Amino acid sequence: MIHFENIGLRYGTGPEVLQDISFNLNKGSFHFLTGKSGAGKTSLMNLLYMGRRPTRGRLTMFNKLIHEQSRNDLIKLRRYVGVVFQDFRLLDHLSAFDNVALPLRIIGRPEQEIKQQVTELLAWVGLGDYLKSTPPTLSGGQKQRIAIARAVINRPRLLLADEPTGNLDDQIGMRLMYLFDELNRMGTTIVVATHNLNMVHELGHPQLHLSDGTLHYIPGTNGRG
Amino acid sequence: MLAKLQKFWIKLRGKDKRYDLPLNRSSGTGFVVWVMSMMVYLATIIVALFFALSAVTARWTDGLALQATLEIPSSDLSGMSKDKQKDAFDKLIARLNGIDTIDSAQKLSQEEMDALIAPWLGIDNVSKEIPLPALVAITLNAELTDTDIKAINNNATEFFANASLDTHKKWLEDMQSLVQSIRFVVLGLGLIIIVTAISSVSGAARSRLAIHRDEVHLLHIMGADDAYIASQFERQSGHLSMVAGGTGFLLAIITLACAALIGSGVKEALLPDYSLSALQWFALVFVPIIGVLVAMVSARITVMRALKKLP
Numbered sequence: 001m002i003h004f005e006n007i008g009l010r011y012g013t014g015p016e017v018l019q020d021i022s023f024n025l026n027k028g029s030f031h032f033l034t035g036k037s038g039a040g041k042t043s044l045m046n047l048l049y050m051g052r053r054p055t056r057g058r059l060t061m062f063n064k065l066i067h068e069q070s071r072n073d074l075i076k077l078r079r080y081v082g083v084v085f086q087d088f089r090l091l092d093h094l095s096a097f098d099n100v101a102l103p104l105r106i107i108g109r110p111e112q113e114i115k116q117q118v119t120e121l122l123a124w125v126g127l128g129d130y131l132k133s134t135p136p137t138l139s140g141g142q143k144q145r146i147a148i149a150r151a152v153i154n155r156p157r158l159l160l161a162d163e164p165t166g167n168l169d170d171q172i173g174m175r176l177m178y179l180f181d182e183l184n185r186m187g188t189t190i191v192v193a194t195h196n197l198n199m200v201h202e203l204g205h206p207q208l209h210l211s212d213g214t215l216h217y218i219p220g221t222n223g224r225g
Numbered sequence: 226m227l228a229k230l231q232k233f234w235i236k237l238r239g240k241d242k243r244y245d246l247p248l249n250r251s252s253g254t255g256f257v258v259w260v261m262s263m264m265v266y267l268a269t270i271i272v273a274l275f276f277a278l279s280a281v282t283a284r285w286t287d288g289l290a291l292q293a294t295l296e297i298p299s300s301d302l303s304g305m306s307k308d309k310q311k312d313a314f315d316k317l318i319a320r321l322n323g324i325d326t327i328d329s330a331q332k333l334s335q336e337e338m339d340a341l342i343a344p345w346l347g348i349d350n351v352s353k354e355i356p357l358p359a360l361v362a363i364t365l366n367a368e369l370t371d372t373d374i375k376a377i378n379n380n381a382t383e384f385f386a387n388a389s390l391d392t393h394k395k396w397l398e399d400m401q402s403l404v405q406s407i408r409f410v411v412l413g414l415g416l417i418i419i420v421t422a423i424s425s426v427s428g429a430a431r432s433r434l435a436i437h438r439d440e441v442h443l444l445h446i447m448g449a450d451d452a453y454i455a456s457q458f459e460r461q462s463g464h465l466s467m468v469a470g471g472t473g474f475l476l477a478i479i480t481l482a483c484a485a486l487i488g489s490g491v492k493e494a495l496l497p498d499y500s501l502s503a504l505q506w507f508a509l510v511f512v513p514i515i516g517v518l519v520a521m522v523s524a525r526i527t528v529m530r531a532l533k534k535l536p
Contacts, residue, residue, distance in 0.1 A: 049446055051442075051445075051446060052536065053536070071533075072450060072451075075445065075448055075449070075450050075451075076448065076450075078445070078446060078447070078448040079447075079448030083446055083447075089439075089443050091245065091246075091247065091440060091443075092247070093244075093247040094243070094245070098243060102245060102444075102447060103447050103448065105245070106444070106447055106448055106449045106453055107448065150447075154448075
């Protein structure tokens with residue numbers, strides 16, 4: 001589904017922050033993206049959600065060669081990807097409902113369908129009573145769940161999460177990971193960037209480990225990778 | 226057509242007042258409303274001025290094109306007794322009324338002469354104290370040719386040696402040329418207003434785009450295309466310019482009504498009738514509507530152009 005082949009990325013005329021990255025992500029797989037700060041995790045995530053094009057190499061996303069796609073085509077491809085950011089990036093002026101509804105409104109779904117889907121999903125993540133609440137009035141955990149709901153409302157083929165447990169205590173963090181696991185069992189391909197090695201070992205999914213801009217594949221221990 | 230209008234109205238209004246981007250919270254919104262309302266105010270006044278000038282020109286043209294005045298200088302009358310003058314005028318009038326292109330010819334009475342000069346010299350019978358020419362008002366049924374003018378002048382000089390015919394042509398041409406120049410100035414001012422309005426809206430859209438860069442990036446990541454994002458700016462620009470347009474238009478109407486009220490007191494004497502027709506008043510309504518459309522289109526084009534430059 002996603003194929004990286006000798007991918008390199010540099011910003012402007014600076015040095016390459018990613019070098020010769022090659023890996024495949026199959027449909028329904030679950031990977032952790034690990035590595036120290038500055039190793040290139042955010043840059044790799046950026047490539048995965050097509051926020052940037054690679055400087056070199058062949059990147060295939062959903063069977064489309066990225067360098068052959070126009071800007072508008074890339075925008076449409078992004079609709080297959082859900083992203084959960086470390087800092088949530090919720091829109092503070094919108095209610096929880098409207099934040100989650102955003103991806104559906106972008107693709108022009110009817111309001112009635114949006115209302116039904118968003119209400120159901122927010123109830124599923126335990127925020128059925130907070131539809132009209134705005135992010136500044138919610139706790140970190142609640143914001144995180146809204147961010148996840150927003151990322152998955154459009155049933156993305158690929159779900160990316162950047163340090164999703166970074167702002168949460170361990171117990172809530174693990175519950176969140178089980179939620180991702182559940183989505184993965186439903187067929188969503190998942191990549192979670194994290195520093196939390198305890199969680200990585202506990203769940204046992206394979207790792208894409210970045211070190212100084214290069215990638216090392218570490219097989220999983222749960223037999224699903 | 227109705228469905229299109231309905232769709233446009235829904236687009237302008239939005240299903241609700243929600244924007245995906247916090248555009249209503251952007252600073253500078255009040256300034257844009259103020260600038261736009263001033264633009265609509267000035268544009269409305271200028272369009273009204275343009276209409277008034279057109280009305281004045283039309284009235285002058287219609288009123289004077291089939292009018293002519295025969296002027297007999299006071300020097301021709303000074304050596305003649307009242308009876309002789311009357312006899313000469315009666316014969317001249319009869320002769321003139323016999324000419325095909327003339328509908329009627331009539332000597333202006335003393336009262337009519339007094340009324341003509343009253344705005345400048347008052348109503349204290351000054352016409353009797355100063356030497357004034359005698360005037361014969363001629364109403365025509367067709368525009369005069371050079372031959373007609375020559376015939377009238379020949380007839381007139383038989384009775385009054387220095388009589389001369391004024392067809393108002395030269396004066397009319399001068400006035401029309403002046404009005405045309407004023408029209409160009411008015412059009413130029415209108416253009417400046419439109420360009421200023423477009424620049425203000427574009428500048429405001431660009432600055433809001435810069436302020437909300439992160440949110441715009443987020444929408445792009447979620448798969449929003451440029452048109453979707455631009456439509457948010459377009460709609461907000463429409464809202465702001467509707468408020469601004471309404472305010473500016475209302476102020477302009479009040480100003481015009483005041484001007485009409487003040488003008489009605491003096492126009493009989495000094496000013497030509499410049500009142501607008503019902504259709505022209507109705508046409509003024511389109512100024513704020515055009516303002517709203519210009520603001521929406523400017524915002525959309527500005528944002529689309531800026532977004533296209535993003536990676």
